[in-house]
Amino acid sequence: DVKVTQSSRYLVKRTGEKVFLECVQDMDHENMFWYRQDPGLGLRLIYFSYDVKMKEKGDIPEGYSVSREKKERFSLILESASTNQTSMYLCASSGPGRRTGNTIYFGEGSWLTVV
Amino acid sequence: KNEVEQSPQNLTAQEGEFITINCSYSVGISALHWLQQHPGGGIVSLFMLSSGKKKHGRLIATINIQEKHSSLHITASHPRDSAVYICAVRVTGNQFYFGTGTSLTVIP
Numbered sequence: 001d002v003k004v005t006q007s008s009r010y011l012v013k014r015t016g017e018k019v020f021l022e023c024v025q026d027m028d029h030e031n032m033f034w035y036r037q038d039p040g041l042g043l044r045l046i047y048f049s050y051d052v053k054m055k056e057k058g059d060i061p062e063g064y065s066v067s068r069e070k071k072e073r074f075s076l077i078l079e080s081a082s083t084n085q086t087s088m089y090l091c092a093s094s095g096p097g098r099r100t101g102n103t104i105y106f107g108e109g110s111w112l113t114v115v
Numbered sequence: 116k117n118e119v120e121q122s123p124q125n126l127t128a129q130e131g132e133f134i135t136i137n138c139s140y141s142v143g144i145s146a147l148h149w150l151q152q153h154p155g156g157g158i159v160s161l162f163m164l165s166s167g168k169k170k171h172g173r174l175i176a177t178i179n180i181q182e183k184h185s186s187l188h189i190t191a192s193h194p195r196d197s198a199v200y201i202c203a204v205r206v207t208g209n210q211f212y213f214g215t216g217t218s219l220t221v222i223p
Contacts, residue, residue, distance in 0.1 A: 007187055031209045033211075036139070040215065042201070042213050042214065043201070043213040050209050056209075084188075087155055090158065092158075094205075094209075094211075101163070102145075102146055102163065103203065104148060104150075104160060104203070105160065106157060106160075107157070108155075108157040109155075109158075111156070
């Protein structure tokens with residue numbers, strides 16, 4: 001069974017804290033993505049990566065950075081959390097892959113509250 | 116600008132009703148995905164299609180490439196179908212565009 005696993009389901013952090021959200025996929029996908037989802041705004045792309053150590057800014061990269069040191073792992077970093085970063089964060093990965101084709105797979109989501 | 120538009124935004128149906136959710140897009144695509152998100156967050160892919168029609172159980176997805184339009188149909192709807200349904204298109208490369216979702220509630 002294919003899987004995208006996000007490390008934390010629910011987090012509460014203080015303003016100014018550094019926050020790490022981890023994502024691991026087991027499908028040998030090149031492409032990995034971080035989105036945030038807010039009511040009425042749908043999914044917005046923060047960053048994506050198409051290979052190890054490669055990253056591209058999405059639509060809303062400000063206040064975030066990412067790291068992809070290994071193919072299966074893509075981390076999202078909030079350097080100094082702010083209350084407007086309270087949101088649901090979703091990691092995704094996509095092929096092409098022999099097992100998975102071009103389907104996109106999502107993790108369960110991480111609910112982050114910044115107080 | 117929204118590359119992907121879905122309608123309706125919210126939908127309430129009685130159990131057993133036939134449901135249609137529509138998706139229009141404005142960009143060239145390599146594939147279109149229908150996704151389902153239950154309360155609590157996780158998103159699963161229901162269909163990926165680039166032409167024609169696909170069926171899985173009570174769900175049917177169609178796409179008309181010339182008209183840049185897709186529909187998701189649910190036959191004999193059930194309360195467990197209550198979820199947010201999201202249309203997503205994959206353009207060339209690694210780009211996906213997402214609709215804002217259709218929130219479906221099926222009442223027993």
